[in-house]
Amino acid sequence: NRASRAAGCRLPAGSGGWPIVGETLHFVSSAYSSQPEQFMDRRRRLYGKVFRSHLFGSATIVSTDAEVSRCVLQSDARAFVPWYPKSLTELMGESSILLINGSLQRRVHGLIGGFFKSAELKAQITRDMHRYVLHSMVNWRHQNRILVQDQTKNIVFQILVKALIGLDPGKEMQFLKQQFKEFIAGLMSLPVKLPGSRLYRSMQAKKRMVMLIKSIIAEKRAERADVGRSQRRPRDVVDVLLDDASDELTDDLISDNMIDLMIPAEDSVPVLATLAVKYLSESPLALQHVEEENTQLEKIREGEALQWNDYMSLSFTQDVITETLRMGNIISGIMRKAVRDVEIKGHLIPKGWCVLTYFRSVHLDESHYEEAYKFNPWRWKDKDTSSCSFTPFGGGQRLCPGLDLARLEAAIFLHHLVTNFT
Numbered sequence: 430n431r432a433s434r435a436a437g438c439r440l441p442a443g444s445g446g447w448p449i450v451g452e453t454l455h456f457v458s459s460a461y462s463s464q465p466e467q468f469m470d471r472r473r474r475l476y477g478k479v480f481r482s483h484l485f486g487s488a489t490i491v492s493t494d495a496e497v498s499r500c501v502l503q504s505d506a507r508a509f510v511p512w513y514p515k516s517l518t519e520l521m522g523e524s525s526i527l528l529i530n531g532s533l534q535r536r537v538h539g540l541i542g543g544f545f546k547s548a549e550l551k552a553q554i555t556r557d558m559h560r561y562v563l564h565s566m567v568n569w570r571h572q573n574r575i576l577v578q579d580q581t582k583n584i585v586f587q588i589l590v591k592a593l594i595g596l597d598p599g600k601e602m603q604f605l606k607q608q609f610k611e612f613i614a615g616l617m618s619l620p621v622k623l624p625g626s627r628l629y630r631s632m633q634a635k636k637r638m639v640m641l642i643k644s645i646i647a648e649k650r651a652e653r654a655d656v657g658r659s660q661r662r663p664r665d666v667v668d669v670l671l672d673d674a675s676d677e678l679t680d681d682l683i684s685d686n687m688i689d690l691m692i693p694a695e696d697s698v699p700v701l702a703t704l705a706v707k708y709l710s711e712s713p714l715a716l717q718h719v720e721e722e723n724t725q726l727e728k729i730r731e732g733e734a735l736q737w738n739d740y741m742s743l744s745f746t747q748d749v750i751t752e753t754l755r756m757g758n759i760i761s762g763i764m765r766k767a768v769r770d771v772e773i774k775g776h777l778i779p780k781g782w783c784v785l786t787y788f789r790s791v792h793l794d795e796s797h798y799e800e801a802y803k804f805n806p807w808r809w810k811d812k813d814t815s816s817c818s819f820t821p822f823g824g825g826q827r828l829c830p831g832l833d834l835a836r837l838e839a840a841i842f843l844h845h846l847v848t849n850f851t
């Protein structure tokens with residue numbers, strides 16, 4: 430608007446690309462090429478770290494500047510709201526934590542985040558992860574080839590479902606696994622809801638999952654009516670949300686969100702574990718350090734079961750995870766939409782435009798990280814990971830509530846891998 434422009438704010442330089450598709454095809458094809466950085470690097474050279482583009486059907490300001498991205502993430506819904514492709518919003522539903530804003534988002538985020546930080550849940554996850562990892566690794570000895578991502582996906586899904594809705598492995602777990610697979614296949618599909626379409630099949634799968642979760646909620650409500658709320662501690666996220674006295678958290682909202690919560694959680698930890706294995710296998714010295722640190726811990730604890738703080742105290746292993754998050758960029762960036770004209774560091778982001786905070790370019794920027802393309806866990810020794818040039822888990826009010834769990838699960842997996850196998 431005129432005021433912003435008068436204040437010296439400018440629309441960043443850049444190009445809108447082709448009519449309708451904009452620069453989307455370039456962006457996507459570059460992401461799948463052997464040089465995924467070329468799209469961003471070229472534009473950074475031409476226009477600077479913040480530039481204008483047109484992506485996924487919307488005029489977009491791309492930020493590869495750590496400070497600008499931090500300001501976007503720190504802003505609340507008066508400036509920016511989350512933005513996802515249409516197929517995703519169709520599948521998530523209006524009350525998804527990934528989409529809601531304001532006090533309801535803060536309440537749900539706070540409740541979930543608080544539970545994920547609780548010592549009880551961390552102890553349960555440590556126990557289960559330990560059990561499932563060993564159970565899965567027993568079979569590895571007879572196989573020539575192990576697909577790390579598939580194996581960890583299986584383990585992590587069971588742990589997640591238990592933490593969210595309290596379900597143990599069995600028939601219902603299998604059912605959920607199948608349905609979830611069908612559900613996520615439609616997250617990035619054409620937004621067509623006709624019977625038989627990809628999106629339609631995913632919506633049907635979600636309905637079946639919602640029915641199962643609603644029956645679990647009904648059982649829990651009946652149990653509560655018998656026992657009384659005050660006598661038991663929450664065992665899963667559904668319990669935590671049911672304990673909340675407000676009427677806003679309806680059964681529909683809870684059951685929808687249990688599925689939506691699986692979206693950011695289901696594949697990210699398996700990718701983290703897989704990339705850590707890849708980077709370690711290419712860095713013998715780092716692998717040797719991880720082996721020594723983990724073997725040492727086993728010796729000190731003399732066969733005693735390890736606790737979650739044991740895993741978190743493995744400082745070099747944690748640095749390996751941090752470096753994997755930096756280089757691996759499991760979530761490359763986040764999209765938001767401006768609900769009013771916003772100005773950040775002299776850049777104008779007009780109302781209705783999207784902004785893509787692209788972490789990947791920041792994490793691989795030589796001005797932040799020396800030899801940025803080199804896997805170097807030692808760079809993190811005694812270094813703070815809370816700077817704005819390191820944001821694998823986002824930031825601000827939507828900072829990933831699962832970040833400790835992700836680190837814990839990856840550390841447990843690596844521990845058993847390096848102490849059981851060469």
Ligand code: HEM
Pocket residue numbers: 511526527534538589690693694697698701759760763820821822823824826827828829830831832834835
């Ligand atoms: C390596 C693993 C993971 C990575 C890299 C990751 C990354 C992220 C990022 C970047 C965001 C911010 C999204 C935004 O600002 O719009 C986020 C949000 C979120 N993550 Fe994670 N995540 C990981 C694992 C997990 C796990 C294990 C869980 C659950 C157990 C989880 C649950 C969530 C939820 C619920 C949100 C939305 C929070 C909100 O909008 O209020 N994530 N994650």
